Amino acid sequence: MASHGVRGGRSGGRPTLEEVAARAGVGRGTVSRVINGSPRVSDATRAAVEAAVAELGYVPNTAARALAANRTDSIALVVPEPETRFFAEPYFSDMLRGVGAELADTEWQLLLIFAGSDRKRQRLADYLSAHRVDGVLLVSVHADDPLPDLLDRLEIPAVISGPRSAGETLTSVDSDNYGGGRSAVEHLIARGRRRIAHITGRPDVYGAQRRVDGYRDALRGAGLEVDELLIEPGDFTEEGGRRAMSALLSRRPDLDAVFAASDVTAAGARHSLREAGRRIPHDVALVGYDDSAIARHMDPPLTSVRQPIEEMGRAMIDLLLSEIADRRPAGTRGLERRHAVLATELVGRESS
Template identity: 75%
Template sequence: MTARTAREAPEPRTARAARTDRTAGTDRTAPAAPAARSRGGKAPTLEEVAAHAGVGRGTVSRVINGSPRVSAPTRAAVEAAIAELGYVPNRAARALAANRADAIALVVPEPEARFFAEPYFSDIVSGVGEALAETGMQLLLTFAGGARERRRLAQYLAAHRVDGVLLVSVRADDPLPDLLAGTGIPTVISGRRSAAEPLPSVDSDNAGGARTAVAHLLSRGRRTIATITGRLEVYGASCRLDGYRRALAEAGHAPDESLIAVADFTEEGGRRAMRELLARRPALDAVFAASDVMAAGARQTLRAAGRRIPDDVALIGFDDSAIARHMDPPLTSVRQPIEEMGRAMARLVLSEAGPTPPGKPEPGAGPQQLVLPTELVVRGSS
């Protein structure tokens, strides 16, 4: 990727992927009539029209722009919602659509150091880039690790310099997704913030993957199974903890909080959590770590304590990254289809941002929530 600069300011630090030959459409319809009816006297938004009609935001955009890729009943429902709410499209915003940016922003609300340290992010970028290469859209990579960077990012995106936003690694209480949704730019999130995520999202089966991992350890005769979780304000981490607990409960094991250590998805966090677990439960015989990076840290602590893997302690990670394959012994890990998640995110934001390409189905009602399956890859560590 090459560095991108722009005359407009302020602009976050960015990197762009190369452009190919085709382009994808977008719509930035926004309310602009003060007289339009809405609760509280405010003009209704495109999202309110979509909710009222029971369809997605992209479908409303297609109806407004006269796209033929909308069924007659759906068009009638949207037109009725527009009439009932008094929604009036902003002509300036519609004109802006003709000058689309032909760019999608991938926003990472994390420090750059973590982005480059974890294989998860590079695999997401790879999948997104592969999907966008088919469309002619550019990829704008942006970091927003602090409050100031988030504010600058919101200002930058509010100027409609991109056609859609992809968000990865978002905490449950992070205001950034709502800030971005408020700009009217189609936004897709990787990893839901909660079970009731209002934005379109792509996720993996975190709970199911963890459950399979712990069931595997139980099948190998392990009985004192600990877990190292990620930050529990991250919904995916809490789901993996739920899967761990469910597998133990199904095997008749009573809950034991002393076998749970919370970390932060870093290698140092894995080392620290493993030290805590050994201090509490020195006789533990297995560990399920909620990421391969944390598993690598746990392995270092176990070896420093004289514990053999898997003879004394079996170890399983999550992600099935290159780290898992290169550990000694190779790490058993739950495989997430990370590149496929990136591709699905890109396809989803493109479907929200513009007319449905020929041959593609019209989006259904409400935000799309895709959950992709996981798979346990068994190696020497368990």
């Protein structure tokens, strides 16, 4: 029976807990305690173990740890969108940056998982069923998405980045979409615009609905009437913005401003406006949402509503980690869900 391990031989022979224990002249349990930062170890022993760890270049075997402790020390950032959208929209990258920053000093491992196609969906479901992560960050979820329920059923801690509705059951982080939409429109009104159109985000996204609410209330607040013909659904994409703008122009050729639910949408709208010979901002003022690089580089530079996305990412991690921690001492079911809402800010540029 030839032992097939590489134990001892060449460079691949990784030291085990047991070997560290032998070297330090202590038991396995003690080494484990030192590795995991337990306080129930004397200083002398701890020093001896740490020396042995350093000498041997010991690195814990994650698989063994995961198996024995039933945890993975990793969390997933799940994007229920095709990769294309992930990169097309700076929203995701900013979010990822915040998450990454918050995780940088921890032992947590972040997994980025795309679930844009049905096949990928299925793979994700398998993945979650296998409990390969201790927690999940959910970004950009549609109202009818079954993912949150799955997570609930599997009892996997999760935080969602945009609540699906006013009664979101999952712990959530959001920016003030209502306030953002409202401030965009109030800004346009203050600039003297009166026939202000709105290209919405995807209607099944709660945040998009709230922006519409803000749009409506801003108009009403200024004593203006809400003209439904000035509201056209978009889908956060450039192509959608283009289409919506064309539709609006043919319905209401006299519009003098547009509030688009995203910068990318605004870019599409700009395209249609140009084609129709409208000058920005002279004929039509344009305001976007997200304050992304696109907004800064657009011609003319785009006024946009900034969401503190990076901070939202940070907040998501904070909430998720505490939720995971709360759950560790088993039986702590039914802790109340928390909802964080962060403020937005209007960034004025030449387009309005």
